[in-house]
Amino acid sequence: MKKLLTFVYCLGISAISFAQNDYFFPKKQLNSAIPTPEQFFGYGIGSHHTRHDKLVEYMRELDRVSDRVTVQKIGETNEHREQIIVTISTPDNIKRLEEIRKEHLTITDPSKPMPDTKKAPAIIWLGYNVHGNEPSGGEASILTAYYLTATEDPEALGWLKDAVILMEPVINPDGRDRHTHWANMHKGDPMVADANDREHNEVWPGGRTNHYWFDLNRDWYLAVNVESRNRLAFYHQWLPNVVTDFHEMGTNASHFFEPTKENAENPLVPKYVYKELNGRFAKYFEQAMNEIGSLYYTKESFDNFYPGYGSSYPDLEGGLGLLFEQASSRGHVQESQNGDLTFGFTVRNQLVNALATVRASLVEKENLLKHQRNFFSETIAQGQKFATKAYIIGDANDQSRNRAFWDLLLQHNIEFYHLAGDVTENGSTFKKGKAVVIPSAQQQFLMVRSIFDRPTTFADSLFYDASAWNLALAYGLPHAELKGAFQKGEHITKTDLKPTPTPFTKSNYAYLIEWTDYYAPKALNQLLDNQILTKTSFKKFGIGGKEYGYGTLLVSVQKQKITSDELYQKLKQISQNTGVTIEPVSTGFSTSGIDLGSNSFQTVKKPQAMMLVGGGVTSSEAGEVWHLLDTKIGMPITKVEVYNFARLNINRYNTIVLVGGNYAVLDKPAIQKLKAWVANGGTLITLKTGTEWAIKQEIVKEKLREIKPDSSRNKARINYEDLQASEGAKQTGGAIFEAELDITSPIGFGFTGKKLAIYRNNNTILELSTGAANSVLVYTQNPRITGYVHQESLKRIANSAAINISYEGNGRAILFSDDPNFRGTWFGTNKLFLNALFFGSNISSGGQFGAEEE
Template structure:
């Protein structure tokens, strides 16, 4: 062990005097006509962080000089960086890639003959750098591509004959470049290993996440971000046998490879994957790491529960997902308990395991190919035998949310169908065209189960991530099971996602827009952008034989800056842009409820919104709001660094958002400034620990429901090694709960069902507000729907408030105990936040505006 530490230290000091190939590829036969990374880039790998564009250029150079390589662009990120796949194989295989792809897909289709597994190549996907500030994988991809292109070793040549290697060098280009610029910008000469140096401590939000501050390693299943959607489209064209996911972890760790923690396996995945395939591959990783003297560990941490990791999604698609975690230098060299840890050392560990993955894949090629065929045979059989023969899902009042869900199903290549007619099942009514049918008997049955399953019992109480991921609940769509026979209509394809503009006639009186559609806020934003006077209804009514609910938008033809024809044309364009239906009416007299001239219609003010970001603020929550408003609403939000708040004129804003985080950077004067702004009529929206902060700073008079002190703590001893498991089990890592919504409140506008599913992954619990109508969303007495929650936590959550409205002076604070925009996929609760944003200034202590006189 002492020799290893000495070598690591020496490497940190003298790495750049070594010949790169001797360090990374000792005793390998390499074609000198293939440019090495150092020759092309101008520096040795490990001495500098490679910009994404230079990495892409090198891959394209390999494509240019070698007939073993083909580079394909699969999309662009939000910041217009290329997403590429580098395909590496023998020249003969490269020439017939499309033929190989089609033949490989027959393995996944039990109705077609099985190809000869001795001749069929294995499909190996090497994925790197999903977290931007875990760059060793991206650098290792450069070396891996170079070796596979230049190698003349017999073993490597056999690999190329028997495999098609699909390499995604950087899964998160935007985050990688954010981190690379930081590390390069602060690199010293000589390099600084001190962990306190600025190089090793990125400023907020850091390079881990993508443009919108999303963690892309949670997004394979959710398919929210453009990077994931581009990848999934390509992934399902190939359905690879093996997929790697190269990560980094804390500097003082060593190196991790699978198997993961015991009892941390997705119960839907065949045990063969974890017990047999993982073990087979682990032997090769063990050998590779032993040969270079690197420390490693297995089985102690990480899990395969959540289906949205790069290392778990393939397990549900007939492949083998493999996680690697390398201790991070977070820069070029950093002190660690194992000696100075250099960037080059971390890269080499990733490199040898990438090559070991290819080696293992080819040694067990026939086992992998047969597993994939058997997987789909067994999956379809399971679906046929499953008690639930199909699921029906859809909201008759919200076609926007329906289409979003359909789009998600298509991302995962799930078969689903239109209803042949209206259906009543288990007491629920589903409309043709507004709901779909998803059969269980299909190749993607396990993914279908993941979307609808509601597990409540688990072998372990500690979770690396979520313990619940029911997407039917996330989208908030009515759904039920079919246990018997069913009929289905046409299969749904991408053409069904096209928005057909609803034709409506011109009115000289008024137009109405129902608030039930998911994209109604987008339509409202466009109305306000065009300075079209718009009101919202605080009561129900019926007109021309049609019922309208809370939140219905009213656009009268009079009192507008546009004439009637201009208004009509603008409304048609807004309807086309958003897919939202608009109804023309010729009278203001209702058959039931309020008339259109009632004071129960209130004018909507355009939100001028500000969100505090920066040090201490939870970047993922801020990014979710930014992403929601950018991509779903088309509305800007001003993002202000927390340290600028003291000198900022906040009176130009009518809405301020505080997501979860630590707001200790706001001093007493800033806190009083915020409090005065609320009292003068502002709307403050808070969530999670942001809600805790405004309570503790006495900006509001609400209370937190504190955890009870465990009186048995001093009586019952706990072994030191069990402390983490005991205390960690009390954290709510991610479960789904039931709550009841006041749909007559502006926060509840657009909802037609009082019961709503909420995602919770925190321990912020709000007491019910003193005001009778102030707690607009309340957890039920027995709220857990699915996922793990400790019994003590469950008791605290039961009957607590999920949303409170606190009235302070002329303004109000809307407190969320949870994150209604979690990971960009909680369509079912997005509108709660959007209602707070658009209607917050309309909410008053008196409820209804406009006093009536006699």
């Protein structure tokens, strides 16, 4: 029996505590031996923002004083904040959690007997605060945990008997604390409701995102960030029946609960989820909100289309995902069109819907359990009947990228296998050991479909987020559909993810590293960090019976600052660190193409990179660059506040990155300073609207493909209420397109095929450059592969430039119309960015340097 009291809790509940409980839990029977949040924190919920560490302390205190609660650490964030799961149920259920978990998983396996749905508990996952500056959910988690621990209400006690409640109080601890600190440090006494007050206007990048400025609510499917990976590992141990996702929205809104917008449902999810389960649960949310007199709405906005939200991912795992959106006070109290909106009010709305979710889940328990069994039975049956019996995928030239994709599949518990032998399909040969086969007939068939599907027709033209998410294309891996019987090799597990670089012997002449390997840039960065002279090949060549492509790295033994033995040891260490294979050669004489002493091998300069961040800059794109270089390359990049640019000595940098943004803070002298830096030999890399800005400021001479105004006087009239939908449909919210790459350009080094899939979610469109070889990547005539795009936008995208190189004096600008690093998952295109970073200074308007003289 856990210790129930400390002396302070015996002192009773203060008058304010009574007021707190009257506000949040009117007429509820609560055990006074359980510390209220106010007794523990020293302030009432809603009067102050609770730091993440204090929230965790309170959950652990509930664990200490009550047999209903247990707290489990599932990981840590980048900033070393704990990720926890709070499990709440009856003491008997808590004692046999592992038994319950294993029994519950039999529901998801149609080959095993179905448990008794009357006796089996429902598994309810309450998830909060995925966006750090949407804090009402995190505060509501405190109150929800308190109530379920302290309740003596007969109905709630029945909930605990028939359910295991898994609570993730804060999905994004780093972002939450960023916002918590901001709100508390600017809180006035008396509080200031004026929306112009600093409390309600966070500085860049705000608290919405995690440490690397990623939106974790898009990451369930992509599994890029550590928070998501920790969660998914735990999630798949339980496969809950119901999952909540508590958010906030604009201050002038009210409260939203599902169902979402019509025609905005994921087509792979059974209609029963949307038409039946969502409708049934909505009645409980309606009742809960009516009882406290809060306004709400449904059906008008948001969607379940993209599978990577916290409210949509569970729908593909046999559960029911539920989205809640609460108008935000963005501080402690703020003016709104509905009157002053207090933090406590927002918390209460989230609280009552969390409890309504538990209530609904228990009423619908048998339906939920039967749905989960039917879901997996039908999913496996669909896979068995599906015309594509399996998918085969893998790149013979890049095992590192293959392993990254395998890791993604394992995150989603997808079953897949090595090839039993080489397979040729649709003219492509997939090599054993370098490709895998993914059967359709499996529990995760719908997730497999999501990864490979290419939809082009849609019931709606407005999307809250992406309309395409084919991860096979994102990883840039060759793949094919197998329509007939296939053979499976060994089952792939986590042990297959460990890099196994080929051991190599010492050379007294030179070493080669193929640039096709995804982690070759990481190896190059370590070579340059160790001051090892490294060159890259601008032409193909063959040596030692092997052919090498553009970008191959050459490390000669001569001219190094260290001995040949020291060089060999360093290279062995780099190979182990990166998984990259290093090949020794004993001669510089090629069997085809250039020799190793050719001027077509150019010395690579170490990038000294700087990126502008801060007000006006798109934080997500800046975060993607930062995350890529930190986690994939191990290379630092200096992040400079855009406001500090004018007084910064930029001559210490040879590369400057401008991601999307307006850069309005840079005045004419600052623009001239940047322009002069480029002309003096610098490399400027721009993305999306950063590219637009550079063109409009005449830093470069390229042109945008502008929208031609419709001058027709007979343009059809539309109703005012349809205007937003009409204009919104013209936006490219997120689709995948085909482009053709010049693989002989340093920007194209390491790519073996000319056709490339690109993700686009903007309308920045570049005209082809006037320079014959300056448009390195160009959209094809019929570029759309998958996703929604308006026909007018599609016409403008066709045959436009995706990457232009603009030469200015002794320098150059490398202009991307898109984001090659999108959400940290576009392994197929982020090498384009890395090539610009590492090889930018080697690019000149006359082609390769060092042409021979006769």
